[in-house]
Amino acid sequence: xxxxxxxxxxxxxxxxxxxxxxxxxxxxxxxxxxxxxxxxxxxxxxxxxxxxxxxxxxxxxxxxxxxxxxxxxxxxxxxxxxxxxxxxxxxxxxxxxxxxxxxxxxxxxxxxxxxxxxxxxxxxxxxxxxxxxxxxxxxxxxxxxxxxxxxxxxxxxxxxxxxxxxxxxxxxxxxxxxxxxxxxxxxxxxxxxxxxxxxxxxxxxxxxxxxxxxxxxxxxxxxxxxxxxxxxxxxxxxxxxxxxxxxxxxxxxxxxxxxxxxxxxxxxxxxxxxxxxxxxxxxxxxxxxxxxxxxxxxxxxxxxxxxxxxxxxxxxxxxxxxxxxxxxxxxxxxxxxxxxxxxxxxxxxxxxxxxxxxxxxxxxxxxxxxxxxxxxxxxxxxxxxxxxxxxxxxxxxxxxxxxxxxxxxxxxxxxxxxxxxxxxxxxxxxxxxxxxxxxxxxx
Amino acid sequence: xxxxxxxxxxxxxxxxxxxxxxxxxxxxxxxxxxxxxxxxxxxxxxxxxxxxxxxxxxxxxxxxxxxxxxxxxxxxxxxxxxxxxxxxxxxxxxxxxxxxxxxxxxxxxxxxxxxxxxxxxxxxxxxxxxxxxxxxxxxxxxxxxxxxxxxxxxxxxxxxxxxxxxxxxxxxxxxxxxxxxxxxxxxxxxxxxxxxxxxxxxxxxxxxxxxxxxxxxxxxxxxxxxxxxxxxxxxxxxxxxxxxxxxxxxxxxxxxxxxxxxxxxxxxxxxxxxxxxxxxxxxxxxxxxxxxxxxxxxxxxxxxxxxxxxxxx
Numbered sequence: 001x002x003x004x005x006x007x008x009x010x011x012x013x014x015x016x017x018x019x020x021x022x023x024x025x026x027x028x029x030x031x032x033x034x035x036x037x038x039x040x041x042x043x044x045x046x047x048x049x050x051x052x053x054x055x056x057x058x059x060x061x062x063x064x065x066x067x068x069x070x071x072x073x074x075x076x077x078x079x080x081x082x083x084x085x086x087x088x089x090x091x092x093x094x095x096x097x098x099x100x101x102x103x104x105x106x107x108x109x110x111x112x113x114x115x116x117x118x119x120x121x122x123x124x125x126x127x128x129x130x131x132x133x134x135x136x137x138x139x140x141x142x143x144x145x146x147x148x149x150x151x152x153x154x155x156x157x158x159x160x161x162x163x164x165x166x167x168x169x170x171x172x173x174x175x176x177x178x179x180x181x182x183x184x185x186x187x188x189x190x191x192x193x194x195x196x197x198x199x200x201x202x203x204x205x206x207x208x209x210x211x212x213x214x215x216x217x218x219x220x221x222x223x224x225x226x227x228x229x230x231x232x233x234x235x236x237x238x239x240x241x242x243x244x245x246x247x248x249x250x251x252x253x254x255x256x257x258x259x260x261x262x263x264x265x266x267x268x269x270x271x272x273x274x275x276x277x278x279x280x281x282x283x284x285x286x287x288x289x290x291x292x293x294x295x296x297x298x299x300x301x302x303x304x305x306x307x308x309x310x311x312x313x314x315x316x317x318x319x320x321x322x323x324x325x326x327x328x329x330x331x332x333x334x335x336x337x338x339x340x341x342x343x344x345x346x347x348x349x350x351x352x353x354x355x356x357x358x359x360x361x362x363x364x365x366x367x368x369x370x371x372x373x374x375x376x377x378x379x380x381x382x383x384x385x386x387x388x389x390x391x392x393x394x395x396x397x398x399x400x401x402x403x404x405x406x407x408x409x410x411x412x413x414x415x416x417x418x419x420x421x422x423x424x425x426x427x428x429x430x431x432x433x434x435x436x437x438x439x440x441x442x443x
Numbered sequence: 444x445x446x447x448x449x450x451x452x453x454x455x456x457x458x459x460x461x462x463x464x465x466x467x468x469x470x471x472x473x474x475x476x477x478x479x480x481x482x483x484x485x486x487x488x489x490x491x492x493x494x495x496x497x498x499x500x501x502x503x504x505x506x507x508x509x510x511x512x513x514x515x516x517x518x519x520x521x522x523x524x525x526x527x528x529x530x531x532x533x534x535x536x537x538x539x540x541x542x543x544x545x546x547x548x549x550x551x552x553x554x555x556x557x558x559x560x561x562x563x564x565x566x567x568x569x570x571x572x573x574x575x576x577x578x579x580x581x582x583x584x585x586x587x588x589x590x591x592x593x594x595x596x597x598x599x600x601x602x603x604x605x606x607x608x609x610x611x612x613x614x615x616x617x618x619x620x621x622x623x624x625x626x627x628x629x630x631x632x633x634x635x636x637x638x639x640x641x642x643x644x645x646x647x648x649x650x651x652x653x654x655x656x657x658x659x660x661x662x663x664x665x666x667x668x669x670x671x672x673x674x675x676x677x678x679x680x681x682x683x684x685x686x687x688x689x690x691x692x693x694x695x696x697x698x699x700x701x702x703x704x705x706x707x708x709x710x711x712x713x714x715x716x717x718x719x720x721x722x723x724x725x726x727x728x729x730x731x732x733x734x735x736x737x738x739x740x741x742x743x744x745x746x747x748x749x750x751x752x753x754x755x756x
Binding site for chain 1 (some may be wrong): 595720
């Protein structure tokens with residue numbers, strides 16, 4: 001018995017050693033094959049990105065470009081799901097010290113929820129920080145440091161519209177809600193396309209009426225975000241209730257595509273690109289998908305801000321790009337390698353990769369990158385809002401509080417299950433829970 | 444002679460009835476058949492994997508917990524949980540779902556069992572076909588039905604359209620969503636109910652039916668007076684199993700509607716899961732404690748009832 005156990009142990013040990021030897025042989029073989037010299041000093045780092053959209057393709061291209069320039073660093077890509085499941089995974093990995101050497105994640109309120117001061121490496125001493133726009137720096141920093149480097153361009157939450165339909169019916173870009181509804185009326189009367197596309201099969205897309213209206217709220221009441229964080233402003237009151245109200249009005253008027261309840265984001269992209277629908281309130285990074293799936297229609301779409309009731313308030317809501325962060329568990333030469341990789345991403349060479357793999361959907365937030373000349377027209381239309389200074393950041397970049405149930409509430413309002421008032425009041429409750437969870441004062 | 448017999452009897456009785464030996468020893472306080480160390484591995488596993496998490500969850504339900512730090516807030520989570528607007532809806536939906544699936548499984552399970560115990564062709568094959576959905580993964584079924592029930596281009600509504608009926612948005616219409624999911628659950632789970640009923644029906648002695656036939660009883664009469672009363676234990680089992688299954692249902696609802704549209708098909712488990720997803724770890728733990736208490740409160744009387752029935756039988 002004793003002998004057998006011992007034999008078993010020895011066998012296991014031998015097998016284990018053999019495996020390690022094989023693995024080492026493999027990796028060093030790969031290293032020297034790729035990099036020529038310096039195989040011994042190769043540092044391996046791991047980069048975690050969230051699945052979905054064009055992110056993994058961008059990550060692969062970025063890694064290839066970086067490794068071509070750096071023989072001594074090998075980067076492997078890890079993927080995980082996005083969405084709320086992804087949020088939990090990120091937090092769990094950081095809390096348990098299992099995070100990859102660097103990771104790609106949202107900026108703004110989701111970044112704040114990672115408890116950056118105790119989990120992330122401060123990058124404020126890095127040379128590329130000086131190139132960043134002030135708006136971006138605020139959404140990846142705390143009082144104690146700057147933690148993220150931008151990947152991709154900024155983008156807007158606005159109405160993407162189908163230009164051929166507008167030309168055919170002789171419509172003008174609306175600047176007030178009433179003009180917008182009049183356009184919808186005309187499109188409905190023409191009967192060839194759905195006036196407004198909604199895609200509640202992917203619930204997150206239902207939030208745009210509310211989230212994309214924030215720039216209008218901000219113009220009407222510049223203190224709104226600060227007061228909201230302090231618990232003094234509510235969605236159930238003017239001016240913020242307008243977003244919910246508009247969604248209800250659009251539903252009540254019957255302007256949605258008939259399959260709004262089950263359609264998916266990809267269906268919405270198809271409809272707006274091919275003219276099955278006229279308006280789609282969505283994020284402008286949809287442009288990347290349009291260009292990928294319907295390249296011939298990329299210039300058939302334009303953009304305008306979700307109109308406010310008063311034309312003077314109509315402005316466009318801007319989202320900041322996601323960023324790359326380094327957790328505090330990355331140390332020593334891996335930390336150096338990770339920093340080098342981050343610097344590469346924000347360098348002109350990295351920008352080139354971003355331009356190729358992620359279609360810019362708005363201005364870049366670092367002066368190191370610039371939008372190429374051959375982008376679709378939509379980007380130019382977006383730029384005019386910047387030139388006229390009619391932009392404001394989305395609320396999630398001005399306040400740490402975003403209620404997690406908004407997408408379900410806006411589906412309710414947008415399907416006639418509840419009214420705008422009920423929806424807004426329910427969301428205020430949701431916001432309160434989040435504020436308490438964050439431990440904010442005054443809730 | 445007599446004295447030897449009486450003296451000899453007790454040892455024989457003891458060895459003849461081994462069950463009595465530990466009992467007698469137990470009375471004397473010498474405990475059980477195994478030494479204490481024999482229990483240690485199981486006890487360690489129990490403590491690490493069951494006792495500690497259970498008590499930890501009671502503690503965490505009293506905190507505001509963000510994975511990074513913990514703040515003790517007393518019963519605030521429970522207050523919050525009960526003031527949640529979705530919660531009442533969630534409870535109602537859970538009970539509606541539990542009772543609806545349970546009732547349908549009893550009715551359909553019994554009907555199918557009657558069919559599958561009769562003298563029909565390919566009985567064995569048909570039995571396995573009824574049981575087959577039980578073997579398929581719930582998530583797989585949910586995703587499949589999401590495609591089948593798609594209001595535009597889904598097989599079900601296309602088929603209905605072919606005979607001139609406009610089908611509803613099964614999973615997207617707030618009036619239908621919960622009902623549709625319940626029907627899918629019944630389709631998936633009726634095989635178990637049917638199996639239990641088949642066992643129950645087969646166990647009824649055929650003499651009863653023969654006697655009833657001789658007395659001129661109709662088919663309905665012998666079903667009412669023989670089959671139905673005699674499969675009562677089977678009915679109790681089916682009700683309990685499907686009710687427990689219905690009350691803690693989650694995967695199917697999550698795979699088909701995610702509690703939507705809005706909150707119209709949310710059940711307690713999906714409300715709790717959404718709170719966990721949102722990062723309200725303390726709050727969702729409080730929800731689990733509540734769910735634990737509710738399920739216990741429902742199951743103790745039911746299992747008491749069942750045990751009494753078994754004694755009666």
